[in-house]
Amino acid sequence: MFQGALQSGTVASMDFPRKILYCFWWGLRNLSSFGSNLQTSPHIWENCFAVLTSISGLLLFMYFLGRLQMYMQWEASRQLDEAKKLEEYNKWRQYEMKAKKGKIHEWIDRNPRLKEKEKLIISEVNRMFAENKDIDAENPLRHLPMFTRRKILSHLCLPLLQTVPLLRNESEDALKLISCDFLKQVYYNENSYIVREGEPLDALLFITRGIVWTYTTSPAHRQTGRLKTDDFYGVELLEWVFNSPSLPDPSNLPFSTRTLRCHTKVEAFALTAGNIQHMLYLHWSKFSKFRGTDSYLV
Known part of the structure; x- marks a missing residue:
C-alpha cells in the first residue's frame, strides 16, 4: 500500500513541502475513490487502515449529499415563498389599481369637461399601472405625462379663462400659456377661509368643484353671495397688473372686498400674483394690451 511512497523517495526526502503535498494528494485520491485504489498486503493494520479510509470517504460523500439535499430543499422553499x-403582491396591486381606477372615474365625473378626455386619461393611467408607477387617485393630473397634462389643462381651463372680461379677447395661444404653465391646482377644506375682507388679494381663483360663500362685513354695504363651479373671483388682481404701466410692486397688492369661506370641500385653479408677474415678464408680447409696446418692464 505504501510502495509508491517508498519508491518515489518521498519517505527519505528532507523536502518537507514535498512530503506534505504528496501526502495530501495521496489522501485525497483514496478518500475520493473510497479506498478502491489501495492495494494492501495481508498485514492486519494495513487492511484496517484501508477499511477506515473507505468508510471515511463514504461518510464524507454522504455528508456532502446530505448538505446538497438540504440546500436544494432550502432553495426550493425560498423560491416557493x-x-x-x-402572487400576494400581484393580488394586492390589482386590488389597489381597481380602487384607484374607481376614484379616478369619480374624479372625472366631478369635472364634466373631463368626460371628453376620459379615454385619454384612462389609457395613460393603465400604462402607468403597467409600468408599476404610482399615481394619486385624488389628483391624477399631476402624474400624467407632460404632453397629456398640457392637453387636458388646456381643455379644462380655456373655457374658464374666457369668462374673465380682461382675458376674453386674448389669443388662444396666450390663454393656453396661462392654462398650462401658470395656473396651479389648489384645494380647500370645508369651512376654511380662502381670503378675508381687507386682506391682500394674491390670486385669481377659478372654482372647479364645491361651493364658496362670499360676504362683506361693512355695516353700510352688507352683501352675501356664493361661488360655484365655473365661477371666478379676484379679477381686481388682473386689473391691478394690466392697468399698471410697468410691473407693479408685489408688496402693493389690491385688497379683497369680500370674505371667501368654503361651504364644502373646494377644488380650484389659482393664478397667483407672482405667476401673473412672472408670465408678463417672460411673455408680455403675447397679450394684446402690450403687443404694440416695446416692453412691459420699464
Whole structure:
C-alpha cells in the first residue's frame, strides 16, 4: 500500500513541502475513490487502515449529499415563498389599481369637461399601472405625462379663462400659456377661509368643484353671495397688473372686498400674483394690451 511512497523517495526526502503535498494528494485520491485504489498486503493494520479510509470517504460523500439535499430543499422553499409573496403582491396591486381606477372615474365625473378626455386619461393611467408607477387617485393630473397634462389643462381651463372680461379677447395661444404653465391646482377644506375682507388679494381663483360663500362685513354695504363651479373671483388682481404701466410692486397688492369661506370641500385653479408677474415678464408680447409696446418692464 505504501510502495509508491517508498519508491518515489518521498519517505527519505528532507523536502518537507514535498512530503506534505504528496501526502495530501495521496489522501485525497483514496478518500475520493473510497479506498478502491489501495492495494494492501495481508498485514492486519494495513487492511484496517484501508477499511477506515473507505468508510471515511463514504461518510464524507454522504455528508456532502446530505448538505446538497438540504440546500436544494432550502432553495426550493425560498423560491416557493417568493412565488407566494409575488402572487400576494400581484393580488394586492390589482386590488389597489381597481380602487384607484374607481376614484379616478369619480374624479372625472366631478369635472364634466373631463368626460371628453376620459379615454385619454384612462389609457395613460393603465400604462402607468403597467409600468408599476404610482399615481394619486385624488389628483391624477399631476402624474400624467407632460404632453397629456398640457392637453387636458388646456381643455379644462380655456373655457374658464374666457369668462374673465380682461382675458376674453386674448389669443388662444396666450390663454393656453396661462392654462398650462401658470395656473396651479389648489384645494380647500370645508369651512376654511380662502381670503378675508381687507386682506391682500394674491390670486385669481377659478372654482372647479364645491361651493364658496362670499360676504362683506361693512355695516353700510352688507352683501352675501356664493361661488360655484365655473365661477371666478379676484379679477381686481388682473386689473391691478394690466392697468399698471410697468410691473407693479408685489408688496402693493389690491385688497379683497369680500370674505371667501368654503361651504364644502373646494377644488380650484389659482393664478397667483407672482405667476401673473412672472408670465408678463417672460411673455408680455403675447397679450394684446402690450403687443404694440416695446416692453412691459420699464
